[in-house]
Structure formats: C-alpha cells, structure tokens
Amino acid sequence: MKSGFTRRGFLAVAAASAGAAVLAACGGTGRRTQSGSAPTGDPVRGGTLTISDTQAVPSWQNQRLSTYSSGNLVFPVLVYLLYFDPKAKKLVPWIASEWSHNPQNTEFTFKIRPGVTFSDGTPLDAEIVRRNLDRLGKGDPARNIPANAYLKPGYDRAEVIGGDTVKVVLTKPNQDFPLRVSQLQNGLVAAKTLELDLTEAGKPENVVSAGPFVFESQVPNQEVVLRRREDYAWAWQGSRNQGAAYLEKVVWRVLPEIGLRTGALQSGQVDIARGVQPIDEPQLTSGGFQVLATRPTLGTSNWAAFRLNHPIVSDERVRKALQITIDRDEMSRTALSASFPPAKSILNVEHPAFVDHSKEFAFDPARGRKLLDEAGWVPGTDGIRVKDNRRLELTVPQDAQQAALNGAWEYIAQQWRQELGVVLNVRNDATFATAAQTDAEVPIVVSRISVVSLAQQFGGAGNTSTLVEEPGLVAFRERELNAADDAALAQIQREEQQYLLDRAYVIPVFEEAQVYGVSSQVNLEFNATTYPLFHTAWKAA
Structure with a gap:
C-alpha cells in the first residue's frame, strides 16, 4: 500500500486545529529539560505563588487522591x-x-x-x-x-x-x-x-497532617489557598530547605482550558501553568518564561495497552503491526516538541531498570502490512482492512490530564490509516475515557504511570490496562514481591520490558513528561512524581 502520509500534510492539519481545546498533562521528574532561566542566588522568603491546574480535587482523603492535580495540591500538606x-x-x-x-x-x-x-x-x-x-x-x-x-x-x-x-x-x-x-x-x-468517615475525611479543612503547608481557604472547584506552617522543621533528608517554606502562601487555581492557563501565565495572573501544549512552548520561551519538562524517575513512557481478549487485537500479529507502524521521530518533531522525545521502552529513560528497546519497535510499515496480511486482514475497496466482514477499526480514549496526547494520537491515526489501512477514532470524551478503564469493548487505552510493578499494571488482578490476568505477568509479579533487594527487582523489570514488548501487549509512544510554563521570577524544583516542591520554591523580590 502506497502511503500519502507526509510531514507537510500533517502540519497542515495541526495548524487547522491549533485553536481547539487540547488536553492537559500528567507526569513526573528526575531529569528536567529547561528553556528560559530561573532567578539565582539565595532564596527569597515571603510572597505568594499562584499555580493554574487542570481540574478540581473533589476529595482529599488518602485513597481518593487519584489524579495528578490532587498530587499537586495535597502533597505539600502531607508527610x-x-x-x-x-x-x-x-x-x-x-x-x-x-x-x-x-x-x-x-x-x-x-x-x-x-x-x-x-x-x-x-x-x-x-x-x-x-x-x-x-x-x-x-x-x-x-x-x-x-x-x-x-x-x-x-x-x-x-x-x-x-x-x-x-x-x-x-x-x-x-x-x-x-x-x-x-x-x-x-x-x-x-x-x-x-x-472521620470517607466523606468527612475528604474535606480539606479536616485533613490534619504535618507538611510544610496547611489548608487556609477555598472556593470549591475554583481555588484553594495553602498557608505556610511556620514551625515546620522536618524535611526529608537531602532537601535544600530544612526549615519552613520560603513562600508564605500558595494559591492553586482550576483552569481546565489549556489556552486560559497559558494566557493567565503570560498576563501575570499566575506564576505557573501546568500542562503546556507543545505548540505554545516556543511562544512562552520567546516571551521570557521558563518551560520546564520534568520526567518521572520511576515512571513509564506514555503508552497504549491492548485489551487482550478483544477480537480485533487478540492476534499478536495485529498488535505488532500497530506497534511498529509509528514514526516516533517524525511524531516528536511535528506533533509534539523536544519536551516529548520518542519512547525507547515502556519505562521512561530515568527509571533505574530502563533498557533501550527502540530498535525492536522501530518504524517498519512494510513489515506491518505483511503482518496484517498474514493475520487475514486484507484491504477493502476503500483501502480499510477487513476480515470476516469486519473493518479493522479501533477507538482510543483520551485523557484530560495530558497536553501532548491529542496531537500524538491524531498523528498516529493518520499514519495507521495511510500506511496500514486501519481506522483509529481518537475520542476526546472524559466520560468515555473514564468508562473505558473497565470496558472490554474498548480495544486500546492510553496511559502512563509512576510504576512500581509493570507486571501488576499490565497483567495483575484488577488491572485496567489489558483487563486480563496474563499468566506470565502474574509469575513476574510474584518474583517482584520476593525480590531480595532493589538490584534484583531492577533485573526482573528489565526482563518484564522484554516480555511485554515481544508479545506486543504495549505500544511505547513518547517519553512521559510534565511540562510547566513558569515565570522567570520563580525558582522551582520537582519531586520524583513531578509534583512541584512548594516547600523549596521561591520568588524573586
């Protein structure tokens, strides 16, 4: 099949949709890519830092802290x-x-x-x-x-x-x-x-902990104010600030629309905007703002997982064809930015168990077409592959926390259509995305995690990635739990990466990153899950 997919064609589509609302990011730290410069010298005490985030946090109860936004907001209160x-x-x-x-x-x-x-x-x-x-x-x-x-x-x-x-x-x-x-x-x-019970323990005024900040006030679903705890003196070992926070207050605001977050930063209404979309990065940098892309130390790349019992993707040859028909280098250059390099494995490059497997899923559309032929999927009259009168058509749900997803998966949808004759519907629907986590009729889901166990994520009981308990991964999970030490665990996870990729259970897409736009007056660092460390943050006078 001859491809009509070109960089110029993709850029034309991207430019046409650049004004549309795009989704917000989630991610981690460890290595930080920075454009622009932060203030230097001794930290300045005092001041209020204002951050815009993507969604409200409905409950502060421990087991309900399930979103990236909840980590941004509640981590500074806890120990x-x-x-x-x-x-x-x-x-x-x-x-x-x-x-x-x-x-x-x-x-x-x-x-x-x-x-x-x-x-x-x-x-x-x-x-x-x-x-x-x-x-x-x-x-x-x-x-x-x-x-x-x-x-x-x-x-x-x-x-x-x-x-x-x-x-x-x-x-x-x-x-x-x-x-x-x-x-x-x-x-x-x-x-x-x-x-307190589950509901009462989730109210921010009822969460009593020992972190460097305490809850002060809120406008529900719009804004939360955190106040410095003046007697805080028990930071973790190695923190550059062992006493009370430099900042007096942190104001956390909900701005779901990505354009509003970026605009609020540019107009000086906020000091930090979470979830900067790739297309806005050059504009922020040229305007004197910092663009900070932080990667999860123990995180995965951004990946897609297959529901292994779904009839369309139950054949390993189909999964492998899709895995190897993504030009990740081109995607990073055209649909994303330097903040989102091509994935090299399931694990992000910062992870201690990372192994570079990029050659194993390198762009190879000819082999992809051959695998689909072997699996019995043949081009129909309209070029879309069919088997047993069924079209090779997939739907992927998007995630409202990730700014880079929309452009990446629109790119992939075009590439699969042109190179393979596969239809991919990219569905930007938060309700559908939530339901898809447990819906076996959805053949492919997208995510990224701060990982402790690959085997649990992709094959353990109750996993929402493959929706099956795959025996090989169940065995890996037992080995993880019995590992003698961190070195033994890392070796097991190196083997897991190979196992998952060999069977094409997972498609690594791009390196996960949390991208922030930050005022040039703010000095900011991040924890291993890429939550901003407000305890060590400071603003120039």
Missing part, C-alpha cells in the same frame, strides 16, 4: 515515612529516620523521627503511625474507607516496639512496601482525620 529522592534515585528518611526489613520481605521496621507534630499540635509518634498503617493496610469498613490496594495484599498488622519504632507484619512477601509508603495515597494524618 510520609520515606521520600524517594529523584536525583539519588533512592529512598531517603523523612518521618522514619531509619528503616529495615527481614530477608523474606514480610517484616518492615520504621524508627520514627522525634519532635514532629501535626498542625493541630498533636505528636506524630509511633502510635499514630501504627494507626495510619493499619488504616492503609486494612481499610476501615465502619467508616467506608478502603485499604490501599498496594498495601493490602498480605497486610496483617503494625505494632509499636521500643517506644519509637513501628513494625509491620505481612503474611506474604512484599518487596514494594517501603516504596509504596512514600507514595501520594499513603500520607500520614492525625487522629482527628483518622476518626
């Missing part, structure tokens, strides 16, 4: 036992000054740092940590609060030993446990919050 340092790429002490585990990964001990208090003045001691861990590991049915899905398997109990140490006992190995307790949904809260 955690451990912190994952994106530069050192390892866990470091935070509320736990020390931690250890037995060889079987069934017992974990955390020595609690002295002198830490919640914002209501109550002590953050070993007993309240024990209560938090039991709540996270078991849930609280009486209060309608679920357990954390990743801490629940095998969780038995937590107990206080020696007055300042908490021991967690599991009934089966879980090598992930220390890393899991550093994640957003596992923030530590005071007794006042623990005693």
Whole structure:
C-alpha cells in the first residue's frame, strides 16, 4: 500500500486545529529539560505563588487522591515515612529516620523521627503511625474507607516496639512496601482525620497532617489557598530547605482550558501553568518564561495497552503491526516538541531498570502490512482492512490530564490509516475515557504511570490496562514481591520490558513528561512524581 502520509500534510492539519481545546498533562521528574532561566542566588522568603491546574480535587482523603492535580495540591500538606529522592534515585528518611526489613520481605521496621507534630499540635509518634498503617493496610469498613490496594495484599498488622519504632507484619512477601509508603495515597494524618468517615475525611479543612503547608481557604472547584506552617522543621533528608517554606502562601487555581492557563501565565495572573501544549512552548520561551519538562524517575513512557481478549487485537500479529507502524521521530518533531522525545521502552529513560528497546519497535510499515496480511486482514475497496466482514477499526480514549496526547494520537491515526489501512477514532470524551478503564469493548487505552510493578499494571488482578490476568505477568509479579533487594527487582523489570514488548501487549509512544510554563521570577524544583516542591520554591523580590 502506497502511503500519502507526509510531514507537510500533517502540519497542515495541526495548524487547522491549533485553536481547539487540547488536553492537559500528567507526569513526573528526575531529569528536567529547561528553556528560559530561573532567578539565582539565595532564596527569597515571603510572597505568594499562584499555580493554574487542570481540574478540581473533589476529595482529599488518602485513597481518593487519584489524579495528578490532587498530587499537586495535597502533597505539600502531607508527610510520609520515606521520600524517594529523584536525583539519588533512592529512598531517603523523612518521618522514619531509619528503616529495615527481614530477608523474606514480610517484616518492615520504621524508627520514627522525634519532635514532629501535626498542625493541630498533636505528636506524630509511633502510635499514630501504627494507626495510619493499619488504616492503609486494612481499610476501615465502619467508616467506608478502603485499604490501599498496594498495601493490602498480605497486610496483617503494625505494632509499636521500643517506644519509637513501628513494625509491620505481612503474611506474604512484599518487596514494594517501603516504596509504596512514600507514595501520594499513603500520607500520614492525625487522629482527628483518622476518626472521620470517607466523606468527612475528604474535606480539606479536616485533613490534619504535618507538611510544610496547611489548608487556609477555598472556593470549591475554583481555588484553594495553602498557608505556610511556620514551625515546620522536618524535611526529608537531602532537601535544600530544612526549615519552613520560603513562600508564605500558595494559591492553586482550576483552569481546565489549556489556552486560559497559558494566557493567565503570560498576563501575570499566575506564576505557573501546568500542562503546556507543545505548540505554545516556543511562544512562552520567546516571551521570557521558563518551560520546564520534568520526567518521572520511576515512571513509564506514555503508552497504549491492548485489551487482550478483544477480537480485533487478540492476534499478536495485529498488535505488532500497530506497534511498529509509528514514526516516533517524525511524531516528536511535528506533533509534539523536544519536551516529548520518542519512547525507547515502556519505562521512561530515568527509571533505574530502563533498557533501550527502540530498535525492536522501530518504524517498519512494510513489515506491518505483511503482518496484517498474514493475520487475514486484507484491504477493502476503500483501502480499510477487513476480515470476516469486519473493518479493522479501533477507538482510543483520551485523557484530560495530558497536553501532548491529542496531537500524538491524531498523528498516529493518520499514519495507521495511510500506511496500514486501519481506522483509529481518537475520542476526546472524559466520560468515555473514564468508562473505558473497565470496558472490554474498548480495544486500546492510553496511559502512563509512576510504576512500581509493570507486571501488576499490565497483567495483575484488577488491572485496567489489558483487563486480563496474563499468566506470565502474574509469575513476574510474584518474583517482584520476593525480590531480595532493589538490584534484583531492577533485573526482573528489565526482563518484564522484554516480555511485554515481544508479545506486543504495549505500544511505547513518547517519553512521559510534565511540562510547566513558569515565570522567570520563580525558582522551582520537582519531586520524583513531578509534583512541584512548594516547600523549596521561591520568588524573586
């Protein structure tokens, strides 16, 4: 099949749709690509930082912190036992000054740092940590609060030993446990919050923790104001600021329309705009703003996963044909920007277990057409492939958190149509995207995650990627949980990447990045999941 797909043709389409609303980004950090310059010198104390984000956060209860926006907003209020340092790429002490585990990964001990208090003045001691861990590991049915899905398997109990140490006992190995307790949904809260039900515990005024900021006020669905906690003095090990935050306040505003966020930055109404679309990056840079693209230290690339029981994509040859018929270099240059380089594996390049597999899914449309021929999909009279009177037509849902997705998948849709005779409908519908997470009739879904387990994400019980428990991946998951240490886990994840790509369960698309437009007056860094670190941020006078 001769292709009529050209860069010029794509750019013409992109230019025609440039004024349309585009979707907002989600992502991580570790490596940061920067255009523009930040203020230098000693941090300035004081001032208010205003950030525009993509969507409201309806609940602050731990297990409902499921969106990137919720991490941006609530992370500065919470504290955690451990912190994952994106530069050192390892866990470091935070509320736990020390931690250890037995060889079987069934017992974990955390020595609690002295002198830490919640914002209501109550002590953050070993007993309240024990209560938090039991709540996270078991849930609280009486209060309608679920357990954390990743801490629940095998969780038995937590107990206080020696007055300042908490021991967690599991009934089966879980090598992930220390890393899991550093994640957003596992923030530590005071007794006042623990005693509330799911609804009441989700109200921001009821979330009492020990972070560098506390909730001050809100206009529901529009704005939240956070206030500096003046006596904060227990940052994670290695933080460049060990005392109270430099900023006095943070104002977090909801601006769902991407053009409004960028416009608000350019007009000085906000200091930071999350989710800058690729087409706006040059304009911001030329206007003197910073464009910061941060990548998840433990994240994946932006990928598409196949629902393996769907009749159209159940054949590995079809999946492989689609996997290798994307010109990722061209896509990055024309539909995206330098902030979104071509994917080189399922894992992002910052991940400790990353292996470059890009040659294995390099652009090869001739082979893609051959594979579809072998699978029995032949071109119809209109050029669209058919088999058993069924067209090779797919629908992919979009994600309202990702600015780069729309351009990338419109590009891919054109390429598959021209090169393969495959129809891809790119559906920008938030309701459909949500329903698609569990709908086996949707053959392909798009996502990216801060990953601890590839096997759980793509083949474990209840996964929303493939919607099946694939035996090989189930076995990988057991190996992960039993891994002796981080090096052993990384080796398993290297094997998992190969396994997933060989079977074409996943299509890596582009390197995940969270792209922010930032005022030239703001000095900003990010955590390993790319949430802005308001604790260390500052504004020039």
